[in-house]
Amino acid sequence: MKLTKNTNSNVVSLSAAKTTSKRRSRLLNGTMALAIAGAMVAPLTLVPASAQAEPVRVKAPAMPNFVGLVDAVRPTVVSVRVRSEVKEDDRMSGIPPMFRDMPEDHPLQKFFREFGIPHGESQQKKAPRKRFDQSQGSGFFISDDGFVVTNEHVVNGGTEFTIVTSEGDELEATLVGSDKRSDLALLKVEGKEKFQYVAFAEEAPLVGEWVVAVGNPFGLGGTVTSGIVSARGRDIGAGIYDDFLQIDASVNRGNSGGPAFNVKGEVVGVNSAIVSPSGGNVGIAFAIPAQTAKKIISDLKEDGSVTRGWLGVQIQPVTKDIAESLGLDSENGTLVAEVQGDTPAKAAGFQAGDIILKVNDEEVNGPRELAKVIAGYSPNTEVEITYWRNGDIDTTTVKLGAIPEEKNQASATKSKDANTALVDSLGIELATAEQAGADVEGVVVTQVDPDGPAADKGITPGSVITEVAGIKVVTPTDVAEQVEKAREQGRKAVLLRVTRGDNTLFVAIPLENGDN
Structure with a gap:
């Protein structure tokens, strides 16, 4: 029985193997027949792998972890409190004229007294109380001896400045200097110990690189957000230094003046502005690039102000239409729209319609490039300017002046009854x-x-x-x-x-x- 059982078992296995073998043979024969039949209808074409279009695939980076970065840089970021005195005119501006000379027994006298608003005869008898407003922003140490970078619009109008460290210490600060055109300012605090500080990045970040913003949004000091560089070279209509980094790290009111770090803990930008219908973060923030901030802060640290070279021309881009109307082959250079009177440009003989191509062999394609290059030189510096005029290219030497204060723009008028x-x-x-x-x-x-x-x-x-x-x-x-x-x-x-x-x-x- 035992032998028979083993034999039967082997037979069963063998039979199954034979059956499987026969099925495979039939399947193979059928497949070959189909292949032959298919060959009779149309030849089979093989496409090399190299000739096939492949989608772009990029190995996904590991998810970033900013814990170490934040621990290192957090002590270098501070809150900036600015106290400014409210001027008498500002205090009275919101009061209708009919209430400004109220008698002492007027029912609203109590209301005005409670809020410290000057009014009536009592204002003539005694000096008004001084009133102050307080605003907040962000900043960061750039040296161990207490220099702090922030925005000009954070400190503008301030009379007293206080730095609040990440540990909550409050330190009195003085304003070293500020520069409205670049929206940068420099404060100085004194301390018994050396301060931890950060450095500006030597290289500009690439679009897509990670950035970490640290600051004081809505008074919440030490807030950390992350994102990427969304774009570079953004022009937001802020002036000659319109060359902002756009980042999508969450930036809100109070973040102004705070740093945007790369993953190395270097400052790649100074957070300065946001785009928002509501005033809150919508993922579009702008930072002053480190390359711009370094030079401005260096000038402020040296003498408290920034001096820039000045040419004395109104300029605009050379558009495709303008190039065609002048018979030019390209849109290179910067068009001189107007030469202002008693300026270095006037002395050098520049005329409206000239196209400035180079400054000291550096191409200047557009108003922003020309303005930045000229502003980068000190007043009284002599530069060689290459320009186009009426089909000819020439070079002249110009001794730059000092950029004057901005003037208010006048508006043109028209006559409704003009004979047109x-x-x-x-x-x-x-x-x-x-x-x-x-x-x-x-x-x-x-x-x-x-x-x-x-x-x-x-x-x-x-x-x-x-x-x-x-x-x-x-x-x-x-x-x-x-x-x-x-x-x-x-x-x-x-x-x-x-x-x-x-x-x-x-x-x-x-x-x-x-x-x-």
């Missing part, structure tokens, strides 16, 4: 300066067709056209003639020199009937 002449191809109505009642040289724009080409280029009522295609104009007829001449020459656009208040710029307006 319509320039159809531009979509504007014009009048002479006399007709418009304006004390200016040129032709005044009195109306603009909102659907016309001039409106698309930003021409507004009150603008003054002083030149068309390089020719001075004083009447609407002059403008029309030069526009027609540009069309006859086959120009795709006509170049206008336009004054708006104290600003002058060139505007290239497309011609509807220009050659394509």
Whole structure:
């Protein structure tokens, strides 16, 4: 029985093996038959792997851990408290005139006394109490002897400054200097011990790199957020130093002046502004790059102020339309819209319409580049400027001046009853300066067709056209003639020199009937 059982068992296994073998043979034969049948219909084409399109794949980095970084840099970041005195005019500005001279027995006297608001006869008898406002921002130590970087708009108007460390210690600070154009300021605190500090990064971060922001949002000191560099070179209309890093680390009110760190613990930017309809974080924040901050802070530390070279020109980009209207092959350089009087540029012989190409062999493609390069030199420095004029390229030496204080811009006016002449191809109505009642040289724009080409280029009522295609104009007829001449020459656009208040710029307006 035992032998038979073993034999039967082997037989069963063997039979199963044979059955499986037969099935495999039939399957193989069938597969071969299908393959042959398929070959009879169409040949099989093999595509090399190298010829196949493959999607881009990047090995995912490990999730970052910022614990070590935060522990190292947190003691270097501080809160900045700024106390400013409220001026008498500011205290009275919110009071209607009818309440400013109330008698002593007026029912509202008690209300005004409780809030310390000056009023009535009592104001004449005694000096008002001083009142103060307090604001907060962020900052960080850049040296062991107590220098602290923050924003200019944080300390602006302040009379007393207090630094609050990560451990809660309050230290009195003095303002070394501030610079409104770059929105940077430098404070100094005194201490018995040396302070922990951080350094500015030598290299600019790349888009996509991690950043960590530490600061004092809404008064919550020591807050840490993280994100990435979203973009570089952002222009937010803040001035000549419009070259911001855009980051998506959460930044709110009170973060101003605080640092944005890279993963090495180096400061890559000084948090300065946010974009937000509500005033809170929406993932768009701007930081002053370390490369800009280093030079400004160095100047402030040295003498408390920043001195910049000055050329004395109003400038604008060379757009495609402007390049075409001037017959240029490229959009390189920076266009001089106006040469201001009694300036280094005027002394050097620059003219409106010149295109500055290089400063000391450094290309300056656009107003921002030119402004930064010129501002980077000290006053009285001599620089070589290469420029284009009327088809020729020349070089001249200019001794830079000191950049003056900013002036308020005046606005142009127009006369509603002006006798206008319509320039159809531009979509504007014009009048002479006399007709418009304006004390200016040129032709005044009195109306603009909102659907016309001039409106698309930003021409507004009150603008003054002083030149068309390089020719001075004083009447609407002059403008029309030069526009027609540009069309006859086959120009795709006509170049206008336009004054708006104290600003002058060139505007290239497309011609509807220009050659394509």
